[in-house]
Amino acid sequence: MKVKVVKKVLDANDRIAEENRKLFDQHKIFVINLMSSPGAGKTSLVEQTIKAIKNKYKIAVIEGDIQDTYDADRIAKLKIPVVQINTGGACHIDGNMIREALPSFDLNKIDLLIVENVGNLVCPAEFKIGENIKVMLLSTPEGADKPAKYPLMFQESAALLINKMDLISYIDFDLKKARRDSLSLNKKLKIFEVSCKTAEGLEAWIAWLTQRIDEFKKK
Amino acid sequence: MHELYLAESIINIISNYAEHNGFKKVNIVFLSCGRLSCIESKTLQFAFDVQAKGTAAEGAVLEFQILPAMIHCFSCEKDLEVEIHTGVCPSCGGHEVVLTAGTEELKILELDVD
Numbered sequence A: 001m002k003v004k005v006v007k008k009v010l011d012a013n014d015r016i017a018e019e020n021r022k023l024f025d026q027h028k029i030f031v032i033n034l035m036s037s038p039g040a041g042k043t044s045l046v047e048q049t050i051k052a053i054k055n056k057y058k059i060a061v062i063e064g065d066i067q068d069t070y071d072a073d074r075i076a077k078l079k080i081p082v083v084q085i086n087t088g089g090a091c092h093i094d095g096n097m098i099r100e101a102l103p104s105f106d107l108n109k110i111d112l113l114i115v116e117n118v119g120n121l122v123c124p125a126e127f128k129i130g131e132n133i134k135v136m137l138l139s140t141p142e143g144a145d146k147p148a149k150y151p152l153m154f155q156e157s158a159a160l161l162i163n164k165m166d167l168i169s170y171i172d173f174d175l176k177k178a179r180r181d182s183l184s185l186n187k188k189l190k191i192f193e194v195s196c197k198t199a200e201g202l203e204a205w206i207a208w209l210t211q212r213i214d215e216f217k218k219k
Numbered sequence B: 001m002h003e004l005y006l007a008e009s010i011i012n013i014i015s016n017y018a019e020h021n022g023f024k025k026v027n028i029v030f031l032s033c034g035r036l037s038c039i040e041s042k043t044l045q046f047a048f049d050v051q052a053k054g055t056a057a058e059g060a061v062l063e064f065q066i067l068p069a070m071i072h073c074f075s076c077e078k079d080l081e082v083e084i085h086t087g088v089c090p091s092c093g094g095h096e097v098v099l100t101a102g103t104e105e106l107k108i109l110e111l112d113v114d
């Protein structure tokens, strides 16, 4: 006997993500799901972003590390509410992990929630968490072949930050190819060339992000 | 890595259907996903076998319908199937291409049950 199903395998997660989204909308919280491979510079970008706009918005951070609390400690130093999710070896953050982390925050006191996902270019792109936008980093030492190898994350992201631009003269990174291949996956992708070390190029990212948050708040 | 979670989700969906439709055994699970969706079918089957023990899904075979990856080229205005996406048109070598299909997420289409 045949039984028709026709259902997304991650349907249950999608529904939890929608519930999270409703909660964020009620509290007017703009949520970023930040993704990249390990070490591309996610925590560095979170630190730089906090420094740039913490006087304008009330920020909170969720850190998804497989084990240690190293990243969460870096954020806590900036006097920002931060919750560490222990993914227990999981390669991504899912909607339920976010739902379970939310009671640790006072949602009335957050304008912007940044979720640093687990370092991985495949899995995080598949799991919705209730975010407004996905943002990804690609660092120059990783090479320009990543869009071709991991297309989904590039398709799903609203913005791509090409990080560690300060290293570009030391390594073979085909910037033109990275930009072209990324755009061939996602014509609307907003690309920024930055260095989270020298802060070069970050003003454009901050300006773009600020505009997105303000538009959301006005709605 | 994500195969572990995908397998668990498939088993949960099957268990729900088994309860509602009253079947005891699943022979085949028909699935679909895009060619570029980074799903390793052998790994998924293995993760599924391990986790399905003792559930209605135990012993089921996963059958994949792989959806083609397609590009559109703005230089030669062709729609072409590709094995991998390189950002280059396989017909004219142009770079003005966009991936139009191939990253579809994993879906359960149908179950063959007893």
Ligand SMILES: Nc1nc2c(ncn2[C@@H]2O[C@H](COP(=O)(O)OP(=O)(O)OP(=O)(O)O)[C@@H](O)[C@H]2O)c(=O)[nH]1
Pocket: A036, A037, A038, A039, A040, A041, A042, A043, A044, A045, A071, A118, A119, A163, A164, A165, A166, A167, A194, A195, A196, A197, A198
């Ligand atoms: N040269 C250079 N180094 C950078 C830059 N951004 C980050 N780094 C360094 O790269 C390393 C990793 O940066 P993190 O911000 O911890 O990266 P991450 O993506 O959060 O890493 P995981 O959370 O472990 O996946 C650190 O040593 C940073 O100092 C950059 O723009 N240029």
Ligand SMILES: [Mg+2]
Pocket: A042, A043, A044, A071, A116
């Ligand atoms: Mg980090």
Ligand SMILES: [Zn+2]
Pocket: B073, B074, B075, B076, B077, B078, B089, B090, B091, B092, B093, B094
């Ligand atoms: Zn062509």
